[in-house]
Every structure is written in C-alpha cells, then in structure tokens.
Amino acid sequence: MSDQASCARAGSILTIDLDAVRANYRLLRERGQAGTAQAACAAVLKADAYGLGMGQVAQALVREGCRSFFVAHLDEGIRLRRLVPEDCTIHVMHGAMPGAARDCLAHDLVPVLNDPGQLAEWRALARDLGRALPAALQVDTGMSRMGMAPPDLDRLRQDPDWLKGIDLRLVMSHLACADEPAHPLNEHQRQRFEEVRALFPGVPASLANSSGVFLGGAWHFDLLRPGCALYGINPQPGHANPLAQAVSLAARVVQLRTVAAGDIVGYGARYVAPGERRIATIAIGYADGWLRALTGRSQAFVDGMAVPFAGTVSMDSITLDVTGIAESRIAPGQAVDLLCPQQTVDDVAAQAGTIGYEVLTRLGPRFHRRYVGG
C-alpha cells in the first residue's frame, strides 16, 4: 500500500529488472566456463551495485549461485556482509585504511592488499592473533592505480617470510584498456600477470573485468570480476551488446503549456521557440543524475515516439518539445520514458559525452524504485 502510494506520488520511477541481472550473470559465467581455464564468476557490487541497489542485486545473484563479491570500500563490505550468506566471500578492493584492519577482520571481509603498508598491517594483526588471516593481493601490471608496484613486489620478495601470517586466497590485477581490444596494453598486462601469477603457485588468479571477459579465454584465469556487464552496459563498445538492459526509467509530466514563436524556454534562454510549440515539463533533473550535459542533446519517449529536450536541464525538471504528440495522448501525471528499449544507458552516456558507468552510478535517491523479478 505505502509502496503503491509512493509510486503514485513519485515524480520519476526507476525499475530494476533483477531477472536481467541474473541472466547477465549466467551469460558471463558461461563465458568463463567455455574457456580452457574454467574460470568462476564473481560479481562487483561497489557503489551500491552501480546504483541498482546492493542488497537486492546481491540476493538475486546469490540465488543464481554467485558466492564471490567485490566492493570498493570497507563500509560497503560491512553492509554487504549482513545481506549475503556466510559462505560468500567479500573482497574489499581498497583494502583497509590505516588502523582499520581489525574492522575488516571483525566483519569477515577479505582485504585486497594493495601496497606494502596494507600488507604490513595485515601481517601485524595476524601476528597479534597468532593465526593466518585471509587476504587477496593486488599487483599492478601497468595501470599505476592500485596494487603492488613491481619494484615493491621485488623488494618484498627478498624476505622469505614476507607472506608470513597471510592466507593468500587470490592474486589479482586490473586492466586499463579492456574495452579497446586492439590496445597493446591488454597483451602486455596479460603477460605481466602470467609472470606474477607464477610467483604464487596454487593461488587462484583474477584479471578480467567485464570487458576483459570478452578479450578471450587467455584473460580469464580463475575468477572473472565483472561489474558493468551485470547491469547491462555494453562491455564491447562498437559491437552488438549481448547483455540485457537491467534498468528502465520513466519521469512524469508535471505541466503542459503552449508557447508562441520567439518565447524562451528554460535557464539561460538557450531555447527559443521557432514557432508555436507544446512544452511538457517532467519531474527529473540533474539532481537526479540526468546530467546537465544532456541539454539540447537528448530525448524522451512518449509511447515509443521520441520527443527532444527543449532548453537547459534544470535541477529538478526538464522541458520537452512534445509538439509531435497528439494532445489527447499526453497529460499531467503521465510517465514518459528516459531509459527504455529505444534508449539504453550507453545511448544516454554517448549523448552526455560520458560512459554508461557514470550514468548508472548517478541514478538518484529521489526516484521511486521498483524491483521486478529476482
């Protein structure tokens, strides 16, 4: 009831299709199984599962058989720990901030050790407790963002006890250009990772994000680490997207008006009506993540028909030119579509000059959220 009431009041409605997320997970997992490496498939749930909702997405993936998860922040891991069964492994990609190692352990989270300092803290905790503690090790293979730098790794390895107290569960690295299959860095990083992995016999290895999965079996190793592809973003720009769209978004009409030739619409008077126009104002704006950069470059859909943005995207509203829509077919309260089969997350990202990840992770807290399937 309250959910229905909230939906009836809402200015915009985000629908998250958990069956689509599950289908995307199955497709990625099958990709991993098809390779010679027989890689398992984890799921990256950082940033509230890229804006889709970590709890709902995690539970849908658990039902699909996923048992390995990655988040970025320790607090994301603490939240996720309460949402998934005990036998699930949760990796914290940033590791623990200085002094926070005990929190990581207390919540049964596996830190990704990214530098000698994080390694030293985890070892010290293991020594204090008198037992080995599980961890993943990240090694930088050419992105220079996170993970042990090669000289640090070489130096550390001179001490035969450098991993004392560490129950090493995973060695991982991250690709910088996986969405550009022809980029030479992909092969360079793969070779570098092969060398690194050989230093840790018997320890599972993980290199591929979503796009990495599609580079081919040689990039799969033991564990795939997809994020964006689970949520429907195309991991191979320029190719047909094999993944299902997992979100749709509709915003409702607040007001309709007719403007005359020469009237201005919106901030900065950037739209001047070239003739009589029908303008619909919808209840979504840049505060909801519908980026201001979409001004003059995007559109909505009314019953599948495109209606262009007219005027600057405001904080809470957007004005549309709905002149092409019969008056009987549009009224206040009606929902118009922004993410729909005719316009994907990647389409909107291209209009705004950004990537699908940014569009998804900006999806705002003011939407009424509906979960279907799962």
Ligand SMILES: *Cc1c(COP(=O)(O)O)cnc(C)c1O
């Ligand atoms: C975000 C992230 C992923 C997932 O990347 P996608 O491109 O969304 O599949 C995997 N590994 C690391 C280290 C990440 O930061």
